[in-house]
Amino acid sequence: MQTFLESLTTLSRPMKRAIQITADSAIIILCLLVAMSLRLESLAFMAEPQVWLALLIALPPSVLAFSQLGLYRSVVRFITVQALPAIAVGVLFSAVTLSAAAQLIGAPIPRSVPGIYAVLLFLGISLVRFVMRGFLRQPGQAKRDAVVIYGAGAAGRQLCNALNDGNEYRPVAFVDDDPALQQSLVSGKPVIAPDQLPGLLERTKIAAILLAIPSASRARRREIVTRLEPLGVELKTLPGMADIVSGAAGYSDIRRVRPEDLLGRDPVPPRADLMGRNITGKVVLVSGAGGSIGSELCRQILRHNPRTLVLMELSEIALYTITTELRGLQERTGRSVRIEPVLCSVQNRSRVSATLRAFGVQTIYHAAAYKHVILVEENTVEGVLNNVIGTRVLAQAAAELRVEDFILISTDKAVRPTNVMGASKRMAELVCQALAREGSRTRFSMVRFGNVLGSSGSVIPRFKAQIQHGGPVTVTHKAVTRYFMTIPEAAQLVIQAGAMSQGGDVFVLDMGEPVRILDLAQSMIRLHGLKPYIMDGDTPSEPAQGDIGIRIVGLGKGEKLYEELLIGNVPKGTEHPRIMTATEHALPRHRLDPLLDRLQRACHACDVAAIQQIFLEAPLAYRPARVEPHDLIWNAIRSQPEAAPVPLALPKVSQLT
Template sequence: MTGRFLNYLIGLSRSQKRAVLMLVDAALLATSFGLAMALRLDGFSPALTPSSWLAFALVLPCTLLLFRMMGLYRAVVRHVAGRTVQVLAFGIAVSALLLLLAAKSFGLFLPRSVPAIYWLLAMGLLGGARFGLRALYRQRLARLKARVIIFGAGSAGRQLFATLEHGGDYAPVAFVDDATELQGRDIGGLRVHSPARLPSLVAEHGVECVLLAIPSATRRQRRNILERLEPLGLRVQTVPGLSDIVSGRAELSEIREVAIEDLLGRDLVPPQQELLDANIRGKVVMVTGAGGSIGSELCRQILRQQPASLVLLDLSEFGLYTIDEELRGVAEVEGLGATIVPLLGSILDRARVECALRRFGVDTIFHAAAYKHVPLVERNAVEGVRNNVFGTLTLAEAARTCGVRAFVLVSTDKAVRPTNIMGASKRIAELVCQALSGMPGDTVFSIVRFGNVVGSSGSVIPLFRRQIEANGPVTVTHPDITRYFMAIPEAAQLVIQAGAMSQGGDVFILDMGEPVRIVDLAMRMVRLSGLNPVVAQEGRGPAVRATGDIEIRFTELRPGEKLFEELLVGDGARPTAHPRIMTATEASMDWPALDTLLRRLAAACDAHDLPAIRALLQEAPTGYEPAEAVGDLRWLAMQSPRPCVGRRE
């Protein structure tokens, strides 16, 4: 019944709601006056004195008019706050004073204590009615919202609570905080509890989600919190990190999915500013593959180190447009004076590359352009080799010719003992930089090798998120497959610093931490989405869904894919001045020998001779051991007796 009445009131127009409120106030003020008279005269019969009610009748319209002039009826009941109480207190006090004046002016009966009692009763009735309606409205609204616990009762948690109170899809029911000095306090009517009470709070309130409001916490601290929350089977979301809030990239009120960086729990090491500045500040810097995952993050960080110019080179029009627009916006907001030059083009176009290097006077190149998706390159081997090997060769030779001072190749852990064309082609690209570093010239070549970056276009993490949103199944290629992971901003920052330490031909390896089992990562992502993962069992089919919400299904290793990746070809790595950058001495070829092999490789690519290409990749010191038969789609089509579609004889 109450719900129907509340729904009826909510459905009224604003003018109708004001009229209803005025009628209710009039009735409550009359009730307050009648009760005040009854209390003072010890009964209801004496309280019905006509002359006293005449005084009230004279004052009531003035009181309602005063309320309206003070804006009491402009406030929506659902947003009743402290100012409403102040208006009521003042308005009713004026009403009580008017009662006294009317009684004296017209010689009407009114005991002197009645106005004071009237003020107290009217405050209770009018204020109580408004706050009661607000409570009913919020209770109704809370039933339509997801019940959440806010983890973190500091300033961020309080601001988040205030935001959720005035809208959104969440109804906060409690705070949780590790700080003992906050536990037991009330914030906005919600109690702050110890994290130990989480299971009982979840059961008591039917909680569906936990919101992390701890933007200043380190990743290690956030990881520890997530490990405590994971067994509860709740969806966990978070407000943006402090760096995003300070930089203006996000608002505190934004609620996001938990970042995978938080699951990995690795804190950033403060950068060494002299290394960041060495090849960038005041110089002209080019980034190839500027629209890609690593390339775009390199551009963001390079721009903030105040280069004279930043040249963006990419073959993808969309990727180039996107990063160019973003960087121009950042430069305008942050007052950065670097000239941004977007160039469409291929690293295989020697004339265009040399023209750009000379025209803009490039000092430093960060070479991030590459075909990197293992299965795709395996099926398009010739184009993978052309881009990754001969694109690097073209760019590196142009850099030497044009006097570029520093050339940094962004490489991959898949170049170590590769089982696929992509990894082998990147290892040849490393050999190119090593060989050219021994040639006469002013260009300092270096190689930076690392594993997967979180959230890149080829990462499993965006795929897992999409699969979880679609209610599964989440596909993992093998139960034992592991990968190294690093956040894109950390990887880009370390690439810049590693390049600044090079003496020529150095191979730098980034400290990736411990490898992560992909199936464990998938299951944690499912649990933190508030769902229960279940590993599919062969032969059981959809019936396994009875024991879980989302199925983890194992497929098979893709063409050229390894169970685990390595970062070193040799036996050991040496430390550098940076705790997360190591250097290693790797096998190399002198330029004449490599030049001969590259010519043979180019001829094999022109002939589309896949067996020859694979043999040449093995002949070089790459450690390449193909795990599969030739998978190139064009090669396989050439072996088929069927003619190509549309072919004319």
């Protein structure tokens, strides 16, 4: 049987049409004979030539009508209920033609027979096609993974139809919270309640649960996933409704549930007046344009039609990537924004000034920074040069050239920092505060927030890679917590905060509730359909009762258990519900500049001890986790008795700029 069915699928299209026409012709003849038999309760009519003549007259127009309605162009293996209206129209035309032919030649066909014939023909034509569809699909059904669809609404039904036409998944049931749908059939599949799902999983080997709830809020999705996680089945989801409506994704574009889908909140719709205030019709520059935050800022800025968008980036490949993406986005959306990629370090004073002057920059979003705590801790000199001196160079150039707005992207790690990265970002804030207090025509503001989901250096990509390699997943401490926000929400809030600046503002974004990293690791493992267990060193703390181990490795250099967003002041609300402002301690420029000059000299002398001492003197509330200064190059030089004594002199600043 299987060989016969496979041979049918390999026939040419004309041959398949011929088979369908022959089958439909036989069904038409059979239906008329059955209709006459039911009406007359006898087969005597078969001896009447006029009956056969009427059938002969009605047969070709009926087949032609089915052909014109596209019935023979459709592939039987993929036929759906959408074909039923066409079949109904063809059947009605056939019945009318039969009735007219009978009246024309005076055939002894009772008037009720065409009605009976129509019902039988509709059932026959439809039934044969759907039965054949089932048989033709059957060989591939066994090879597909059985799945359950969570959500029996419109999205779930369309997903089910799409999967039926595919070769990867075989839907076996729906799960829905609506009691009105439970215990019913949707697209031929039973709908069960969520509490019946464990029983179904015990009886049937289910490869995955597919979430078909694209319009559900993030909180609702988080609630559902939390309930499903312990079942030990891989969870996958449809794209969001916005992507489906825009055409960026379809109902068949399923993917694994990501932590980003659950940790982030439902964003507050951005205010158009704030989003466009510093952007629309202006020349906007983004430093660090190829980074996680910088690139998303560029995407958001492009949507609000600046006159020119200047991309300043040190990494060649990052600059090429974001430039190509933005120009492609322009082509698709029909925008006409000038995009100017500038390969430049923010430490290069002459090139920074030339860039601002050449393009007439009006708004700067300063996202260029080294942000990875441990890497900056091990590369103190370069981290401070980029984060502090680079900010000073760009901010002073902005003030000198009367740029209208300068928005510094800061971090929660700048609050009572225990690491060089946090201390350097707090020092960068002091630079902007000092310039703002000096009465500059440039409005300086700073925006502080925590971790963003999916950024470079985030724990989430690292956890994903560790899970894919079979573990273990490494967590620094059982109690460590972090704030998380999606990159698009963070970028939108940064733009809106900058639009509210009066000069010298420190804006703090509402990050929601902190997340325990151990819980995040366990959740990610469960989302892959695996069971986590805690390890003690290189071995499990108890006999392994799971699939992926979680190893507690201890806090890294300069890392905190908990992050803060404020140093000590009570934040004040703004016109945006998720943006607050705070008054933080600042230094006047005449006191800050000597510290910055010393810091710059210490960096170019590779004097890490002096860098740490300056940070301790400055009002940063810096409490280093390590008393001993730390830098890989500094340590390597000091460990060599025959090496030149430190500090090691580097080229002068003038030679570099």
